[in-house]
Amino acid sequence: MFEALEKLGYGISLSLEPSNLLYAAIGSVLGTLVGVLPGLGPVTTIAVLLPLTYHAGSPLGAIIMLASIYYGAMYGGSTTSILLKVPGEAASVITCIDGYQMAKKGRAGPALAIAAIGSFIAGTVAVCALALVGPLFAKFAVTFGPPEYFALALFGLSLSATLSGGSPVRGITMVLVGLLLGLVGIDTITGVERYTFNIMAITDGIDLVPMLMGLFGVAEILHNLEDKSRGSLLSTKIGRLFPSRQDWSESAGPIARGSVIGFFVGLIPGGGAILASLMSYTLEKKLSKTPEQFGHGAIAGVAGPESANNSAATASFIPLLTLGLPGNAVTAVLFAGLLIQNVQPGPLMLVKNPDVFWGVIASMYVGNIMLLVLNLPLVGLWVQLLRVPSWLLSATILLIAIFGTYSLRSNFADVTTLMLFGGIGYLLRKASLDAGPLIMAFILANILDTALRQSMLMGDGSLMIVLQRPLSLIILLVATLILVAQLWSYFGRVRVRPLPSET
Amino acid sequence: MNRPLATARLTTPTYVAVLMLLVLALTFGLGAFRLGFWVDDAPGPGVLPLAVSIALLVLLVLVVREPLPADERAFALAPAAAILATIVYAIVVPYTGFVIATLALLIVWIRGFYRQSLLRAVVASVGLTASGLVIFPLLLKVPMQLGPAW
Numbered sequence A: 001m002f003e004a005l006e007k008l009g010y011g012i013s014l015s016l017e018p019s020n021l022l023y024a025a026i027g028s029v030l031g032t033l034v035g036v037l038p039g040l041g042p043v044t045t046i047a048v049l050l051p052l053t054y055h056a057g058s059p060l061g062a063i064i065m066l067a068s069i070y071y072g073a074m075y076g077g078s079t080t081s082i083l084l085k086v087p088g089e090a091a092s093v094i095t096c097i098d099g100y101q102m103a104k105k106g107r108a109g110p111a112l113a114i115a116a117i118g119s120f121i122a123g124t125v126a127v128c129a130l131a132l133v134g135p136l137f138a139k140f141a142v143t144f145g146p147p148e149y150f151a152l153a154l155f156g157l158s159l160s161a162t163l164s165g166g167s168p169v170r171g172i173t174m175v176l177v178g179l180l181l182g183l184v185g186i187d188t189i190t191g192v193e194r195y196t197f198n199i200m201a202i203t204d205g206i207d208l209v210p211m212l213m214g215l216f217g218v219a220e221i222l223h224n225l226e227d228k229s230r231g232s233l234l235s236t237k238i239g240r241l242f243p244s245r246q247d248w249s250e251s252a253g254p255i256a257r258g259s260v261i262g263f264f265v266g267l268i269p270g271g272g273a274i275l276a277s278l279m280s281y282t283l284e285k286k287l288s289k290t291p292e293q294f295g296h297g298a299i300a301g302v303a304g305p306e307s308a309n310n311s312a313a314t315a316s317f318i319p320l321l322t323l324g325l326p327g328n329a330v331t332a333v334l335f336a337g338l339l340i341q342n343v344q345p346g347p348l349m350l351v352k353n354p355d356v357f358w359g360v361i362a363s364m365y366v367g368n369i370m371l372l373v374l375n376l377p378l379v380g381l382w383v384q385l386l387r388v389p390s391w392l393l394s395a396t397i398l399l400i401a402i403f404g405t406y407s408l409r410s411n412f413a414d415v416t417t418l419m420l421f422g423g424i425g426y427l428l429r430k431a432s433l434d435a436g437p438l439i440m441a442f443i444l445a446n447i448l449d450t451a452l453r454q455s456m457l458m459g460d461g462s463l464m465i466v467l468q469r470p471l472s473l474i475i476l477l478v479a480t481l482i483l484v485a486q487l488w489s490y491f492g493r494v495r496v497r498p499l500p501s502e503t
Numbered sequence B: 001m002n003r004p005l006a007t008a009r010l011t012t013p014t015y016v017a018v019l020m021l022l023v024l025a026l027t028f029g030l031g032a033f034r035l036g037f038w039v040d041d042a043p044g045p046g047v048l049p050l051a052v053s054i055a056l057l058v059l060l061v062l063v064v065r066e067p068l069p070a071d072e073r074a075f076a077l078a079p080a081a082a083i084l085a086t087i088v089y090a091i092v093v094p095y096t097g098f099v100i101a102t103l104a105l106l107i108v109w110i111r112g113f114y115r116q117s118l119l120r121a122v123v124a125s126v127g128l129t130a131s132g133l134v135i136f137p138l139l140l141k142v143p144m145q146l147g148p149a150w
Helices: A002-015 A018-035 A042-054 A059-084 A090-104 A108-142 A146-163 A168-182 A208-224 A245-266 A272-287 A300-315 A317-323 A329-340 A354-375 A379-385 A390-409 A412-430 A435-458 A470-493 B013-035 B047-065 B077-096 B098-114 B118-139
Strands: none
Touching: A002 A018, A002 A059, A002 A108, A002 A354, A018 A042, A018 A059, A018 A354, A018 A379, A042 A059, A042 A208, A042 A329, A042 A390, A059 A090, A059 A108, A059 A300, A059 A329, A059 A354, A059 A379, A090 A108, A090 A272, A090 A300, A108 A245, A108 A300, A108 A317, A108 A354, A146 A168, A146 A435, A146 A470, A168 A435, A168 A470, A168 B013, A168 B047, A208 A329, A208 A390, A208 A412, A208 A435, A208 B077, A245 A272, A245 A300, A272 A300, A300 A317, A317 A329, A317 A354, A329 A435, A390 A412, A390 B098, A390 B118, A412 A435, A412 B013, A412 B077, A435 B047, B013 B047, B077 B098, B098 B118
């Protein structure tokens, strides 16, 4: 335990170097700047700003900037949830309930402050837990063979497909599409080109970053073109910023409980953060002496879910850093950020790049501190951004997406990929097909393919080996149970509509 | 704001998306046969694509059969035109360089899709493009082709 904390201390000392602090400040400001804009959630924000981290001086600097963008974007999302009732992401929906009611009563300041402070405390708890649990997970994961990886990849995919919200049928469909797209490029085992159609630009596979920016960034602004009637959104005043003594006493318990709930629930790939927020809100309402205030501006209804949300977001890094499996769309985008810096997340990361492993964990903490030091006092400035007209916002994002994508490899093909996936992302969104599971599957495709074929090789052409090894069998059983339960419950609710030809 | 769908048509977003994904599934599924399923005494590169393509075909049938989401809306003209504009941009930018193509795209974007005055569209486009050029080629030292290639 002390060894882990000592290494975390080392990581923090690296992160506190002046240049890295500067990257943290820039990342935090940029993340909030974009994240606070209505309709732009953390995934879009990080995707749009991702190329900028490429130009940071060192891998650690880039990762610190990335973590700060992440926390800034999350805080930006909370700001719009509280002030506008526009959640930046699904997990912030719960914050809207009481946060917006507080804002309507002129108590937006304490709501924003408690959201930031609760997030900071929860982030601190989660980072310490991550430092303790992460290496244990990594040591355990080193013993995994292809069958275990195959089962784990299937587990992650089944959860992301079913827990991402909406119809599980559509979620699984997107996972399958992501798997197919992820298989484009040179096959790592035989060296054969798959589905490249002699196009040079995709010989090494479809590049993840332009694809991400297209699916999330460009698709978002295309979708926003359908509703250009946004006028002045902000009608509430911030009021006094710092919470009163009573606010503190009402928030302390929810923050502590939210931090713990968030961490454990956040370990579940797929929908950890929203589940954590919801569980925290339900628990606080049950424990409250005045449950009738929930839904009418109870500060505990902001403190608990925001803390749980942040803690879960940090915990979701454990599967990413120790197993190399992104558990949600945000960690999938961060996965891309690490790859840009030639850092391969996974069990060997702790062995091969211990500085980066501890640097990543420490950078999350630095990002969290920066959020508190920089973003909270500047809340008045962020609020002014809500007045940016939609035409200017849209054109700015488009420009950043184009120049940012090109800047990664100075390759025009990336701009084509960006635009192509922008159009595809718009169409998928119109059809209620979530791009989150697609991205996760895209990243996991080669892991799954390699593990599948290596397992078959180990089993003399049969996949029974996956069922013969206890760990892979357990993982596979849990994945199957979750998948079947979700589909069972879904088909129980939905009456299948006859095909048009049958009518 | 575009209107909600009263009845399902072939242009319903879900059906258009299903058609696109059907082409993808068929392309990958048929392509898997060319890649091979057992190569040099080992599972070949076509195994997973074939399995996933078949599963995708089944899922697409289920997507078509399930009720359309309540909030599904018909396609609007502006995003379709915007997609066309971005694709044209991607095609011409290697020839014109970033300055001309970006200025043109932003003017079309602001004037055409957001109905701002021409003067405002031109001023904002020049300002945004200039800011982008200051940040990327100048500050971040990204080599960018600014002018025409010819």
